[in-house]
Amino acid sequence: MYGGAVGEVIESADPSLQAGDIVLSGAAWQDKFVAKANTLSKLEPFDPDQLSLYLGTLGMPGLTAYVGLFKFGEPKPGETVFVSAASGAVGANVCQIAKLKGCRVIGSVGSDAKAKWLLDECGVDAVINYKTCGDLNQALADVAPDGVDVYFENVGGDHLQAALNVMNPYGRIAACGMIASYNNAEPAPGPNNLMLIVGKKIRINGFIVSDHGDMREQFLSEMIPWIQEGKIKSRETVFEGIDNAINAFLGLFSGENFGKMVVKLD
Ligand SMILES: NC(=O)c1ccc[n+]([C@@H]2O[C@H](COP(=O)([O-])OP(=O)(O)OC[C@H]3O[C@@H](n4cnc5c(N)ncnc54)[C@H](OP(=O)(O)O)[C@@H]3O)[C@@H](O)[C@H]2O)c1
Known part of the structure; x- marks a missing residue:
C-alpha cells in the first residue's frame, strides 16, 4: 500500500x-x-x-493545501473561503493559510471538538458541524451572509451542493477530493444544482498535488517560518x-x- x-x-x-x-x-x-x-x-x-x-503540514497534505488554495482558489484578501474536512491534514492548512492571507474562513467538520480547535486555536471565523447542523445548505447560508468566493472541496456530495448554492459570481472551486464517495458501492446521486455553475460563472479545477512539485520550494519557504512563529498549528x-x-x-x-x-x- x-x-x-x-x-x-x-x-x-x-x-x-x-x-x-x-x-x-x-x-x-x-x-x-x-x-x-x-x-x-x-x-x-x-x-x-x-x-x-x-x-x-510540511509534506504532501500541506503542499496540497498550498497549491489548491493559491493556484486554483486564488483567494483575495477580504474574500470568503469555505473548506470541507476542515480539521484534516489538508483542510486545517487551507483554513490557516487563507486566514494568513486576509480571508474570512468557514470550515465544516464532523465533531464539536474539531470545530472548537479550529475556532479557538486556528482563528477560523465560523465552523459547521455537518453531522449535527440539520440542513447543511441552510447552515452554510447562515454563516456566509456575503456568499462564498472560494470553495476548497475535500468531501463532495452534500457539501458541493451547499457550496454551489451560496457561491458568488466568478467563484472558484479547488476540487481536491471527494471523500464522501470513496467507498460507495453504488454511484452517489449528484448535486442537483450544477446549473448554478453556468449562471454564476464558477470555475472548477481538479488537481493532483504530484503535478505541482515546482511549488514545493516556495511552499516550504513560507510554511516553515509560519510554523516557527506559531502562525500555523498542526x-x-x-x-x-x-x-x-x-x-x-x-x-x-x-x-x-x-x-x-x-x-x-x-
Ligand atoms: N488532489 C490531491 O492531490 C490530494 C492530495 C491529498 C489529499 N487529497 C484529498 O483531500 C481530502 C482530504 O484529505 P486529508 O488527507 O486531509 O484527509 P483528512 O481530512 O485528514 O481525513 C479525512 C477526513 O474526512 C472527513 N470525512 C470522512 N468521510 C466524510 C464524509 N462522508 N463526509 C464528510 N467528511 C468526511 C473526516 O473528518 P470529519 O470528522 O470532519 O468528518 C476525516 O477525518 C480527501 O478527499 C483526499 O482524498 C487530495
Missing part, C-alpha cells in the same frame, strides 16, 4: 546517503526496506523532534505499530483522525 513515510537510513551503499540520514519515501506500510537512493528524498529537518510534520492522530496501519487508514472514513493520521513504527 502506497503512503508517505519518514525514516532513517540504516545502511547505505550510495555515496549520496549515509547511515543516520533522515529521508522521506513513498514506500510506507513496511518497517524496513531496500531502496535506490534516487527514490528517497533526504530531509534537513528544521526540528528533529517534529519529523512527522514532513508527512503533514494536529496529529498517532496509531502505534504496523499492525494498526489498516485501522488508521479505515479511520479516515469515519473521522477518527484529528489532523494528520500517522502510524508510528518502532
Whole structure:
C-alpha cells in the first residue's frame, strides 16, 4: 500500500546517503526496506523532534493545501473561503493559510471538538458541524451572509451542493477530493444544482498535488517560518505499530483522525 513515510537510513551503499540520514519515501506500510537512493528524498529537518510534520503540514497534505488554495482558489484578501474536512491534514492548512492571507474562513467538520480547535486555536471565523447542523445548505447560508468566493472541496456530495448554492459570481472551486464517495458501492446521486455553475460563472479545477512539485520550494519557504512563529498549528492522530496501519487508514472514513493520521513504527 502506497503512503508517505519518514525514516532513517540504516545502511547505505550510495555515496549520496549515509547511515543516520533522515529521508522521506513513498514506500510506507513496511518497517524496513531496500531502496535506490534516487527514490528517497533526504530531509534537513528544521526540528528533529517534529519529523512527522514532513508527512503533514510540511509534506504532501500541506503542499496540497498550498497549491489548491493559491493556484486554483486564488483567494483575495477580504474574500470568503469555505473548506470541507476542515480539521484534516489538508483542510486545517487551507483554513490557516487563507486566514494568513486576509480571508474570512468557514470550515465544516464532523465533531464539536474539531470545530472548537479550529475556532479557538486556528482563528477560523465560523465552523459547521455537518453531522449535527440539520440542513447543511441552510447552515452554510447562515454563516456566509456575503456568499462564498472560494470553495476548497475535500468531501463532495452534500457539501458541493451547499457550496454551489451560496457561491458568488466568478467563484472558484479547488476540487481536491471527494471523500464522501470513496467507498460507495453504488454511484452517489449528484448535486442537483450544477446549473448554478453556468449562471454564476464558477470555475472548477481538479488537481493532483504530484503535478505541482515546482511549488514545493516556495511552499516550504513560507510554511516553515509560519510554523516557527506559531502562525500555523498542526494536529496529529498517532496509531502505534504496523499492525494498526489498516485501522488508521479505515479511520479516515469515519473521522477518527484529528489532523494528520500517522502510524508510528518502532
Ligand atoms: N488532489 C490531491 O492531490 C490530494 C492530495 C491529498 C489529499 N487529497 C484529498 O483531500 C481530502 C482530504 O484529505 P486529508 O488527507 O486531509 O484527509 P483528512 O481530512 O485528514 O481525513 C479525512 C477526513 O474526512 C472527513 N470525512 C470522512 N468521510 C466524510 C464524509 N462522508 N463526509 C464528510 N467528511 C468526511 C473526516 O473528518 P470529519 O470528522 O470532519 O468528518 C476525516 O477525518 C480527501 O478527499 C483526499 O482524498 C487530495
